Each structure stands twice: as C-alpha cells, then as structure tokens.
Amino acid sequence: MAEKIKTRAEDYSQWYLDIIKHANLADNSDVRGCMVIKPHGYAIWEKMQRGLDRLFKDTGHVNAYFPLFIPKRFLEKEAEHVEGFAKECAIVTHHRLIPKPGGKGLMPDPKAELSDDEQLVIRPTSETIIWNTYKNWIQSYRDLPLLINQWCNVVRWEMRTRLFLRTAEFLWQEGHTAHATQKEAEEEAHRMLEVYRTFAEDWMAMPVLTGPKSDGQKFPGAIYTLCIEAMMQDHRALQAGTSHFLGQNFAKAFDVKFQSAEGKLEYAWATSWGVSTRLVGGLIMTHSDDQGLVLPPRLAPIHVAIVPIFKKPEEKVAVLKAANELAAGIRAIPLGDWLNYDPIVVKVDDREQYQPGYKFNEWELRGVPVRVELGPKDIEKNACVLARRDVPGKEGKEMGVPLAGAPTRIIEILKSMQTSLFEKAKKMRDAYSYEVNRWDEFKQKIEEPGGFLWAHWDGTRATEDRIAAETKATIRCIPFNRPQEKGKCILTGEPSEGRVVFAKAY
Template identity: 60%
Template sequence: MADAITSRAEDYSQWYLDVVLNAKLADYSPVRGSMIIRPNGYALWENMQRGLDGMFKETGHENAYFPLFIPESFMAKEAEHVEGFAKECAVVTHSRLMVGENGQGLMPDPASKLEENLIVRPTSETIIWNTYAKWIQSWRDLPILINQWANVVRWEMRTRLFLRTMEFLWQEGHTAHATEAEAMEETLKILDIYTTFAQDYMAMPVIRGVKTASERFAGAVETFCIEALMQDGKALQAGTSHFLGQNFAKAFDCTFQNQNNELEYAWATSWGVSTRLIGGLVMTHSDDQGLILPPRLATKQAVIIPIYRKDDEKTAVMEVAERMVRELKDAGVGVHLDARESQRPGWKFNEYEVQGVPLRLALGPRDVKNEKVELARRDTREKEIVPQAGLAERVTRTLDEIQQGLFDRALAFRQEMTTPVDSYDAFQEVLEEKGGFVLAHWDGTAETEARIKDETKATIRCIPLEAEAASLSADEPGEDLLTGKPSSGRVVFARAY
C-alpha cells in the first residue's frame, strides 16, 4: 500500500494527494472541484469541530443556522464584498426540471425561472446582517455571539482536495457589538482560540498577525490570521478573524439605541476555519508512509492487532486483547481492536500506518506467554516490547509524548525555515532555494507589495502581532528591501497555498 504513495522528495504535490486518497480521507466527486469526505476524513473534522465548538461555547457563543441561498441583490450591498465574493459563485436560476425536448434527459423548466436569482452562499455576512438588522433594536440586544457550522461554495478553477475545493465545510462566526472596543476584543479572542486549537490540538505551530490591506477579507477593516508552514516550505493560511467595523451594519441599516438613547450602527466581527485545516494537518506531520495524526484529533488513538494461527492461540490472544481494550477505554484512550479475520495482520499493520493511527499494539501468543505487548509509534516508527502490567499508563504517556513531539518537530522545522533577509537578492535566493517564511522589511505600500508578488510569487502572509514579532526577532526598525524607505519591523513573506 505504501508503494502507492509517491515520496515527498519525488513530487510533493502528488505525495499529498496520495496520502489523502490512501488514508481514505477524501475522494474525488463526479462534480469537478467538489470532494467526498470519507469517514476517516469526516471523523477528523468531527474531532476538530468538537474542540473548536467547546471553546466557542465556553466563551459565550451559540450556534445557529442561516439559509444556504442568498438573494442576488444582497451580494451587491457592501461595495468591497461584491468585488470579493460576487464574482465566482453558484447561481440558482430555476426551480424545476422537466424532461428534455427530445424526450430524453432533463432540463430546467423555462416556466420555473426565478424572479430573483439565488446565490449559493460563499460566506454569510449579507444574509446574517440583513437578519441582525431585524433582531437588534437596543443595547440590551447586544452582543449577539453566533456561530454556524455550514457548507459554502466558491467557484474555484484550480482545486485540490481539502486545500481548495468548490464546496467546503467550515464554521463562520458572526458577532454584533455595541462598541468598537468590544468588537476588536472579540476579534482577538477568536484569534486566541484559533491559535490554541492549531497548536494544542493540531500540533501545528502558527504565526499570528494582521493582513495587509490587499490581503484583507472583502468588507473587513482589519483581518487577523494564523499562518502555518507546510513541509514543502509553503505557507498555509489556517484561520482568519475579521474586525468588520460598521461596514455591514451600514450596508444593511442595522442600528441600535445606545444607553444614552442615541441611534448607532452596530459593530461587527466574522471569523472562520474550514476543512482546509485537514489539508494543513496532513502537510504538517505526514511522511512517505502516509498520514500521521496527532493523538488529540485521532478517533482511533491506538489499535490492537491480534496475531494467531491456531484456535487455542486465538482464545488466549483474544482474551488478553479484550482485557487490554477495557483497561485502555477506562483510561480514556480511543482504542480499537481489529479482530477481522478477513484480513491478515500484515495488511492491518500497513492499513493503520497509512491511516496515521498514533499507536499500534501487536499481540501474539509469545507476548501472551511473556505478559508483554509490542508497542509501535507511528510518528517515530519506533517499536518496543513493553509489559502488559501498567499498559494504560504507558499508552497514555506515550500518546502525550507523540502529541508534544509532533508539535516540537514542526516548530523546529519552522524555525529552521524562517529566514531574516536584508536584500532583495537574498530574498529571491531564499525563496528559490530554501522556501519557508522570509522576514523582511517593507515600506507599507501596496505598490511594493504588488511588485514583490509579481516578481517572486511571494505574498505578505502577515504583519506579525507585537509579541509574535518579538519572538521572531522581527520587531527592530529597518529599510524596505526594494525602496529603502523606513519600516518599523519585519513582515512575514512566503509563497503560499
């Protein structure tokens, strides 16, 4: 099976697709650009949802559900939003099919043409702010802290499983506040949640920063983001949190009576992460043998594979295996005993390796006799024979070590791949020969940013937040690479997904 996976060295892009397909995370769909999320991939998404949803709810957010369809006219209401989202989207024009004119196949019934076309949501600011305008009258109605888990559609030309698909799953938070300060606080609170999730659950280190004007969300005043680094040295935007100011409140006339009885526009935020995170997870940790999952996101954290030939061996092995399942379950380990007889142990070893299960326990007749079991770590591929006594404690500790080890390895890689440069020559050389994050001074103009992007395909991933900049030693003043104009600190450049 691992033969089916191209090595990273040979073709990184093909390696990624091979891992996704062979680990059965996703499959292609008959509709170009759409994907099928298979049970292994969806279980990962469910675990991601559980982690994020818990943090959203702890901070006072509630889930709701807004309609899939948005009236065409709504898309035009917020000027920048039109530019950003009205372009590539799925347009519903008819509400009925009929048998085709030649008596074969189906076609839209011309009589069912809609009075106003409907857009399949690419994001939901417009329909939500149209609703908030109805719900918000007084400061007493604020804040509104709503999130939704939903599918969205953006008509992408070049798609790649999880990383860029026409339809994807995500969460989108949309909050309304009485003051600018409160909305900004919310924006940053969510950035914290995303950071915690990326680092503590996904074991994926991220840089926190703010986007330049040209990389901002269409309709936002400021876009904050977390940026991760993939193993091929390209950046991945992993989550964004937008401070929308009063732009959408003004577009949809959403005012409220404040405590001084004055009419004011509400302040807004929106924020989202998507199934794209699954692509980021794959590209952060996996290897040429397949997927590697951090234990906190793995439904199957440990798999037990019984090995036997004769019936009496089977009885002895299965008895111990089942006892181990109980012990591990009691200790809170997500353990799976694969007792299928339709597949051989070697096939199973390979299967769970490709699927990234963090720990494999193999148990044969000799292990039973010696009261031992073989423990194999997916991340380091180390094997060890350990006593059955104290197994739960040993497994729990090893899972913690794997979780931490994956983060440490990814952080070390990112540090090695983060390069400060002070000349445009060095900048181009690093991008070509090493990749990764390049820390460079920038004069703050869109012109310089555009020229660099044009000439090198590198974009400004973010202007790092203060503490972040300090930790990257990117906070000292300097001069722009191209123009020599003053800069107060380095920004983070990279080629990106």
C-alpha cells in the same frame, strides 16, 4: 497495503494526494471542484468540530443556522464585499426541471425562471444574509453583544482545486458577532484569533504565526483581518484561519442601528471569523510522513490499534482474550478535557483474511497513533509491544511492556506524541524562517528552500504587488510578536516600521 505512496522528496504534491487516497480521506467527485469527504476524513473533521465548538461555547458563543441562499441584491450592498465574491459564485436561476421537447433529458423550465430580483447566490460567506437578519434582532444595547456561530457549507467557484485545501464547496464554521462599541468588537476579533491559535497549536499540534494581514490580503469588507499562518513540510505557508474586524461596514449596508445606553441611535460593530475543512489538509501536510498519515492523538478518530498475532487455534483464543482485556483496560482510563470527554477509541484488529504485517502497514498508513502487537510469546511473558506512529522503525518500539501497565503507558505515549509532534513541526518551521535583508537573497531563498522570509517592507500595496508578481511570494502575516526594528524595504529601500513575513502560499 501493497499500494505505494510517493515520497515527499520524489513529488510532494503527489505524496499529499497519495496520502489522502490511501488513508481513505477524500475523493474527487464527478461534480466540478467538489470533493467527497470519506468516512475516515470526515471523522477527523468531526473531531475538529467538537474541539472548536467547545472553545466557541466556552467563550460565550451559540450556534444558529441561516439560509444557504443569498438574494443577489443583498450581495450588492457592500461594495468591497461584492467585488471580492461576485466573480466566483454559483447562481440559482430556475426552480423546476421539465422534460426537453425532444423527450430525452431534462431542462430548466422557462416558466420557473426567477426574476432579476429573485435570483439567488449560493452563500460564499454569510455576512450579508446574517446582517440582513440582525436588523430584526438588534434594537437596543441590551440586545448586544450577539455572539453567533454557524456550521455549514459554502461555495466559491474555484477554477483550480486541491482536495481539502481549495474546493468549490467546502465545510466550515463562520462566526458573526455584533457589538455596541468598536473596542468590544476589536477585542472579540482578537479573542477568536486566540481561540484559533489555541486549537491549531494544542489540538492540531500545528504551530502558527498570528497577526494582521496586509491590506492587500484582507477579507473583502473588513477593516482588518487577523490570521493564523502555518508552514507546511514543503515550506509553503497555509492560511489556516482568519478573524475579521468589520467595523460598521455591514451595519451601514443593512441599516442595523441600536439605541445606546445614552439613548442615541448608533450602528452596530461587527466581527466575523472562520476556519474550514482546509484544516484537514493542513493537518495532513504538517505531520504525515512517507509511510502515510500521522495524526495528533487529540484529533485521531482511532487512538490505538491492537494487532493480535497467532497461528494455531489455541493461540488465537489466548491472544484475542488478552487483546480484548487490554482494550478494555485502555478504554477505562478517562481523559476528560484532553479528549473533549470523548472516549479513547481502541480497535482490536481480528480480521482473519490479512497477515499481521499487512495490518501494521495499514494502521500506519491511516495514522493511528499507537499500535500494539500481541503474540503468543508476548503473552507468555504477560507483555506486549508498543509502536508509536511518530517515531519510525525500531526507535519507536517498546518491547516487553507488561500488560498490566500497558494502558497507562499507552496514555503517556499519546500525550507525549501530542507534544512532540508540535515540537517537531515548530523546529521545522523555525529552521525555514530567516531574516532576509537583500533583494537578491530574497529571490533566491524564496525559490529554494522556500519558507518564511522575515523582511522589511515599505507598507505600500504597490510594493507588495511587485514582490508578488516577481517572486509569487505574498505577505502572509505581520506578526504580533515581531521585534521592534525599523529598517529599509527589501525591494524599494524606503523606510519600514518592522519586518513582515513573506512566503509562497497554498
């Protein structure tokens, strides 16, 4: 590609947008805040969906579908919830367009205006409509647990948007479960966080912290929110997934009671949990480099690009034959579980209007994990050249790989790349994670170079808010694995039960 992308050092934000543009992942649309997910970007999301969906089903969940519309009166029922979402929701008030009196253009038909009671909100999240439905599905403890997930679109009227990371409409999954006991519901919330951690680390090769949010950062309507939190290459945090223990809040709001094994009427216990197309943004920011997109092989829509090199017609015949045989050889290796039983996708790039150098760049830009170069001289030696996307330049190239062994070698590279992308990202995160003990040091570090600041906090909302106001850093996570260590709050000097992780976040 002749098109240049900005380097991370030059302009990190622009680098991110350039990758999305030149790797053909998404576009801004002409609809305020909404994006168009282009085929290559959507293919990554489809891979993510397949991976997550299997993890959900393996833990006993089933999919269902609930309405896009939420009656306004449902939103009103849970006080914290409405407080959290009313400010940014799209409201449907009419159900017909008619020509304007002048004749030019259309207008909502005043005769088709919804009454106050009928007005609808586009779901920003579906707790309310789902718990209104669960009321009809849950009568007895025998109906529990209810372990349901839905894949859908939601709308939150965001003013400042950024492709994938924050858009007014986004795609996500939202799990909504109902349980007979508090213990079961809390176990479920933790189980699903662990599913998210597994997906983030084993599929996305993106290391994450896990733990609860502080009260200031929890989901509106939750008792507590657990999260997975990742670090991007500019050392900012990305909240990548959340799992909420909702207590009996929604059961009470929608009067969902069941008869327990002991014959008592009790409110059901709830969880909800979700991840979204934001993960695609996280994937880009975790692995990509100044040459373009880098994808972990388990989520790559195309795994191998074979670029045949030839000038003369007789070369072309021989080279294409070898390329197609090699492709067939790679496709014949089943990767089972590791690829969700999907086939390995191999492209033989036989386009004649482009030169090999152009093709190399293009596959690099698009994040294909392994590139194979195959020319007449290679064929003479029954060999080929392999280039792995995560190691730039000559170091990432293997010359003279025998064709017979190439499929096996390519699989080895894919598997090793999956691991080393994770290791590399983890090394980066660890390099920018510090214990910080003095307020001046905190203020300086959070500015430059940024990262995860492990600091003591007195546990109050007031302190959290003051720190955010002064530094833009928020508490990202109270890590499960934090050391047992009492101390003094970085800001107030009040007693602290342990360190929490502060960072600037997307």
